[in-house]
Amino acid sequence: MNLFDLPLKVVNIGLESFYESLQDQDVICAHVVWKPIAGGDLRLAAILDVLNQ
């Protein structure tokens, strides 16, 4: 199967600018708002990890 011969349907996770670029090129695209847990703060994430057990 040749991916690039088919119409693209993209799910973008993370940087919104990637989604916007695809939108500008009329590519069907959904953006998922995602952030790492606790904004990437490892100490807070570790506490949350213990509390979630």
Added chain:
Amino acid sequence: MKEIIQLANQKAVTKLKNAQPFWVDVTTAHEGIGLDKHTLLHSGSPITWERMCGPMKGAVIAALKYEDLATTDEEALKLASSGKIKFEPCHHYGCVGPMTGIISYSMPLIVVLNQENGNKAYSTFNEGAGDVLRFGAYGKNTIKRLKWIETVLAPAMKMVAYHSQGINLKVVIAQALNMGDELHMRNGASSTIFIKTILNHLVETCHDHQSLVDIIHFLTTNNDQFFLNFAMAASKSSADAAHNIEHSTMVTAIARNGVDIGIRVSSLGNQWFTAPAAEVEGLYFSGYGPKDANKDIGDSAIMETGGVGGFAMAAGAAIVRFLGAGTYQDALNHTRDMYEICISESESYTIPNLDFRGTPTGIDILKVVETGILPVINTAIASKEAGVGMIGAGISRAPMALFSQALYAYADKYKIMKS
């Protein structure tokens, strides 16, 4: 640990949701909460005179003149900075005050009894719009209005409270949410319902014609936020019932003093977690802009603590433009985001535009830290200059630092790990 926290939070949020706040009485700060003449209460977390913002200092001047502790502004300033006046948060006395939140010895207080739990909460009467103490005004007219509230309005309202045998505030709030109020920055419906509810009692008990004319004029002229203070005391009585539950990670107070914003958490006692107060993003009245604005101020974020205000933005379509909050879709998004950081949904407070879904209720510090979604607060924008008053309205966010501090304190208290 997860199960212990879930059980604790269910207990806390049930207390918050099942509260039955009734307005039952009017008292004074010295009779009701034992305030002495040299103690002033203020909004937000603890703050010294030196660190207070302009509007709060203005309100302190007004209160000292109102109490006849000073006759001039200069005398009041000297006394306030002398160390002879003690400043304490309203929250430490079961009270809440909008904007500067200044409460002094002689001020009449609305008494709200949470009939489900038996605890009481208090607030002052809303002074209406204009040169009012809550925005830091301290001129003759401000003091005159406060004296009128003390000598005419409060005694009449006390009779209304007795004659009505208590007004169920939860019913008023629930109806108003279905009529376009979000109960923080829009109280047009709630004030109308409330006035309609008390009017017969007022007419039956207020026998002085001129007083009746003046009170009705006061209630119905430039006073659309009259009910806010009742709603705040209702929310405070509900949140206090949910405070001090072991292991609960639910927020039981959000409050701003114009310099700092603070939160309290159910299982963490009376400790405040604070950070610099946010700048409010919103729309300004003609002639004013961000450079004129004070930082976020007031105890009224107790409304968001209770699951309305910014959390019920989807119910308040009429307020969206006034707050400069974008489109109605943005309002829907605000409410939908708040579901992500709340423990539960209200059964009593519903949002017609979300097919009567209950408002998001009970902010969980764990969910805020985990998702990075910050509680949204609808608010008035005060001028940073005392006495100028309200210069706009908008939205602020409770910053992440509050919730990360609280989480570290929680981990420390329950010996989760070395933080």
